[in-house]
Amino acid sequence: MWKLSLFCASLGFLGEQIFQYTYRFGYYRDLQPIDLPNCHLVKGVEHGSEDIHVLPNGLTFISSGLKYPAVKSFAPDTPGEILLVDLNDDVLHPEPLQLREYADASSFNPHGLSVHIDETDGTVYLFVVNHPLPEFKSFIEIFKFDEKQKTLLYLKTVEHPLMHSVNDIVAVGPESLYATNDHSFESSSMKLAERAIGFKLTNVVYYSPGDVREVASGIHNANGIAISNDKKFIYASDLTSQTINVYEKHANWSLTLVKEVDLDTGLDNLSVDPVTGDIWTGAHPQLYKIFNYKYEDPPGSEVVRVQNIHSDQPIVTRVYINNGSVIQASSCASVYKNKLIVGTVFHKALYCQLD
Ligand SMILES: *[C@@H]1O[C@H](CO)[C@@H](O)[C@H](O)[C@H]1NC(C)=O
Ligand SMILES: *[C@@H]1O[C@H](CO)[C@@H](O)[C@H](O)[C@H]1NC(C)=O
Ligand SMILES: *[C@@H]1O[C@H](CO)[C@@H](O)[C@H](O)[C@H]1NC(C)=O
Numbered sequence: 001m002w003k004l005s006l007f008c009a010s011l012g013f014l015g016e017q018i019f020q021y022t023y024r025f026g027y028y029r030d031l032q033p034i035d036l037p038n039c040h041l042v043k044g045v046e047h048g049s050e051d052i053h054v055l056p057n058g059l060t061f062i063s064s065g066l067k068y069p070a071v072k073s074f075a076p077d078t079p080g081e082i083l084l085v086d087l088n089d090d091v092l093h094p095e096p097l098q099l100r101e102y103a104d105a106s107s108f109n110p111h112g113l114s115v116h117i118d119e120t121d122g123t124v125y126l127f128v129v130n131h132p133l134p135e136f137k138s139f140i141e142i143f144k145f146d147e148k149q150k151t152l153l154y155l156k157t158v159e160h161p162l163m164h165s166v167n168d169i170v171a172v173g174p175e176s177l178y179a180t181n182d183h184s185f186e187s188s189s190m191k192l193a194e195r196a197i198g199f200k201l202t203n204v205v206y207y208s209p210g211d212v213r214e215v216a217s218g219i220h221n222a223n224g225i226a227i228s229n230d231k232k233f234i235y236a237s238d239l240t241s242q243t244i245n246v247y248e249k250h251a252n253w254s255l256t257l258v259k260e261v262d263l264d265t266g267l268d269n270l271s272v273d274p275v276t277g278d279i280w281t282g283a284h285p286q287l288y289k290i291f292n293y294k295y296e297d298p299p300g301s302e303v304v305r306v307q308n309i310h311s312d313q314p315i316v317t318r319v320y321i322n323n324g325s326v327i328q329a330s331s332c333a334s335v336y337k338n339k340l341i342v343g344t345v346f347h348k349a350l351y352c353q354l355d
Contacts, residue, residue, distance in 0.1 A: 017196075017197055017198060020198050021196050021197070021198075022288075024220075024240045024241070024242065024266070024287065025240075025266075025286075025287045025288040026265075026266060026284070026285055026286035026287045026288055026289075027286075027288055029265075029285050029286050031285055031286065031300050031321055031323050032321065033321050033322060033323060034318055034319065034320055034321040035320070035322075036319070036320050036340075036352045036354075038352055038353035038354075039320075039326075039350050039351065039352035039353075040091075040350070040351060041326070041327070041348045041349070041350055041351075042085070042092045042094060042341075042348065042349040042350070042351050043091075043092075043093075043094075044083070044092075044093065044094040045062065045064060045083065045094055045348050045349040046074065046075075046348060047064055047065045047073065047074050047075040047078065047346065048063075048064050048065055048066050048073075048074075048343075048344060048345055048346040048347060049062045049063070049064055049083075049331075049332075049343035049344055049348070049349040050063050050064070050066045050110075050111060050112075050269075050331050050332070050343060050344070050345050050346075051063045051110075051111065051112045051113040051168065051269055051331070051332055051343065052113070052269075052271075052332050052334050052341055052343045052349075053113045053114060053115050053126075053334075054087060054271075054334045054336050054341075055115065055117075055124065056117075056274065057088075058086055058087040058088040058336050058337075059084065059085075059086055059087075059147070060084070060085045060086070060087050060334075060336070060341065061082055061083070061084060061097075061113055061115070061126060062082070062083040062084075062085065062094065062343065062349065063080065063082055063110035063111060063112070063113050063128065064080060064081055064082070064083050064110075065078055065079065065080030065081055065109070065110070066080060066109060066110065066111055066345060066346065067080070067109055067131075067133060068111075068131075068345065068346075069136060069188055069191075070188075070192075070291055071290060071291065071293075071345060071346060072290075072293040072329075072345075072346050073346050074346060074347070079105060079106050079107065079108045079109070080108050080109045080110045081096045081097070081108070081110070082096070082097045082099075082110060082113075082126070082128065082152060083095065083096055083097070084096075084097050084150060085341075087336040087337070087339050087341065090353075092341075092351055095150060097145075097150060097151060097152045098150070098151045098152070099143070099151075099152050099154060100151050100152065100153045100154060101153060101154045102141070102143075102152075102154035103154075104132060107132040107133050108130060108132065109130060109131045109132055109133050109136070110128045110129065110130055111128075111129040111130070111131060111166070111167065111168070112128075112129040112166070112167055112168030112169050112180075112224070112225075112269070113126065113127065113128055113129070113169075114126075114127045114168075114169045114170050114171040114177065115127065115171060116171035116172075116173065116174055118174070123144060123145075124144070124145040124147070125142055125143070125144055125145070125155070125171070125174060126142070126143045126144075126145050126152060127140055127141070127142055127169055127171045127177060128140065128141045128142075128143065129166045129167065129168065129169055129179075137159075137164075138159070138163055138164055138165060138166035139157050139158070139159050140157065140158040140159070140163070140166065140169060140177065140179070140207075141154065141156075141157055141158075142154075142155045142156050142157075142158065142175070143155060156175075158175070158177075158207065160205075160207060160212050162181075162205045162207075162212050162213070162214065163179050163181065163205055163207060163212075164181060164186070165181040165182050165183040165184070165202075166179045166180065166181060166182075167179075167180045167181070167182040167222065167223050167224070168180050168223060168224045168225045168269055169225065170225045170226055170227050170234070172227065172231075172253075173208065175208060175209055176206075176207060176208030176209075176253075177206075177207050177208075178204055178205070178206055178207075178215070178225055178227075178234060179204070179205050179207060179225070180202070180203075180204055180205075180219075180222035180223060180224070180225050180236055181202050181203055181204075181205065181222060182202055182221055182222055182223055182239070183195075183202060183221075184199075184201035184202055184203075185201075195221060195240065198220065199220070200217075200218045200219055200220045200241075201217075202217075202219045202220065202221055202222040203215075203216055203217040203218075203219060203222060204216035204217075204219070204222060204225065204234070204236055204247075204255065206253045206254075206255075208253075211253070215247075215253065215254055215255040216234075216236065216245070216247055216255045216257065219236065219238050219241070219245065220238050220239075220240045220241045221238060221239040221240040221241070222236055222237075222238060222239075223236075223237045223238065223239040223267070223268055223269065224236070224237040224267070224268055224269035224270040224281065224332070225237070225270065226269075226270040226271055226272050226279070227249075227272070228272060228277065229272060229274060229277050231249070232248065232249060233246055233247060233248060233249060233258070233310075234246075234247045234249050234255055235247075235270050235272070235279060235309070236270075237267045237268065237269070237270050237281060238260075238267075239266050239267065239268060239284070239287070240266065240287070241260070242262060242263050242264055242265055242266060242267065243260040243261060243262050243263065243267075244260070244261045244263060244267065244270065244279060244281075244306065244309065245257060245259075245260050246258045246259050246260070246261065246309060246310070261306060261309060261314050261316070263281070263283065263304055263306070263316055265283040265284070265285050265302050265304065265318075266283050266284035266285065266287040267281040267282075267283045267284075267304065268281060268282050268283060268284060268330070268331040268332060268345075269281065269282060269331055269332035269343075270332075271332060271333065271334040271335075273335050276307070277309075278305050278306060278307050278335075279305070279306040279309055280303065280304070280305050280306075280333040280334060280335060280340075281303070281304050281306075281332070281333060282301065282302070282303060282330035282331045282332040282333045282342055282343060282344070283301075283302040283303070283304055283330065284299060284300075284301075284302075284329060284330070284331075285300050285301075285302045285321065286299060286300055287299075289324075290329055290345065297324075298324035298328045298329075299324055299328050299329045300321065300322055300323045300324045300328070300329075301320070301321070301322045301324065301326075301327045301328060301329065301330030301342065301344065301350075302318060302320065302321045302322075302330060303318075303319045303320040303321075303330060303333045303340070303342055304316060304317065304318055304319065304333075305317045305319050319333075319340075320342070320352075326350065327342065327344055327347055327348055327349075327350050328344060328346075328347040328348075329344045329345040329346060329347055330342050330343065330344050330350075331343055331344055331345045335354070338353060338354045338355050339351065339352065339353060339354065340352040340353075340354050
């Protein structure tokens with residue numbers, strides 16, 4: 001008898017895991033398009049725009065050319081680069097930024113971005129998550145941005161065993177940051193299993209020279225991370241639980257989970273509207289299509305805005321949905337004045353006038 005119960009329990013567990021997996025990966029998601037009227041593709045962004053960071057003056061960094069294991073790349077042999085655009089323009093002209101004094105531009109593989117601006121002299125420091133190929137380890141490169149010469153001067157590399165699978169970062173000081181690890185295992189087959197099965201083993205790590213620790217855990221697939229405008233909260237996305245996790249940030253940099261807001265889609269990076277505090281994200285509505293790329297049925301894109309996240313009833317609005325006929329695999333969305341820019345893991349970038 002107990003054997004039978006055990007058998008049934010295992011079947012139940014297995015069934016539940018399969019349902020959860022297929023749900024999280026978007027197998028049941030029916031994509032009803034939502035269009036925005038005034039959008040065009042950004043000419044010169046052809047191999048991805050995984051992360052985008054908009055400076056207060058509208059100048060914007062785009063990380064392009066990410067090579068991520070098991071994910072499509074349209075330029076597998078071209079090193080990644082950081083592009084600069086100006087969101088004050090109606091038509092964007094991306095310019096690759098030269099990396100000065102950086103030893104190995106040929107293996108550069110940029111992923112998440114963040115910026116620290118020095119309060120006294122306004123110097124802009126760009127933090128770049130880098131996975132040099134072929135090892136795909138995680139480093140954070142810190143560059144000083146020279147706006148006149150349009151270059152990035154390499155300053156230093158940050159690495160730590162606790163930051164082993166970094167996806168995204170948010171800079172909180174000249175050398176300190178929060179980082180998400182999107183996996184907890186090293187081997188690629190265990191990474192696959194981890195994505196598929198409902199373990200919640202990924203985390204957020206706080207790093208500063210001399211103080212490195214896990215500050216949030218129990219996340220299925222930690223992905224984008226951002227900080228609220230008042231700097232009191234950290235927002236982290238859980239790609240496969242499909243939630244934005246809101247954390248209170250303490251003076252000692254520890255985090256306490258406040259709530260999880262369900263977006264019902266595979267959200268990637270997060271950005272915060274500097275004026276309204278709304279959270280914008282680029283999402284993967286049918287995540288399974290990312291890991292099984294088909295030219296005739298590519299992964300779609302979705303842009304979601306969350307208003308009043310700290311209230312009892314946050315407003316979640318799907319702003320844009322496309323089946324991949326225009327842009328594939330959206331990974332971030334940022335607003336500047338009345339403009340919206342949407343980035344993708346390995347495809348193009350979309351630029352829209354909002355009203
Ligand atoms: C992605 O996240 C990083 C870290 O919070 C942030 O600096 C960047 O602005 C975000 N970009 C977008 C477009 O969401
Ligand atoms: C950090 O501060 C919070 C709130 O005051 C406290 O609960 C927590 O124990 C502190 N953590 C550490 C590591 O000091
Ligand atoms: C995607 O949408 C376009 C335009 O609405 C349509 O023509 C196309 O057949 C769709 N593609 C797929 C794979 O469903």
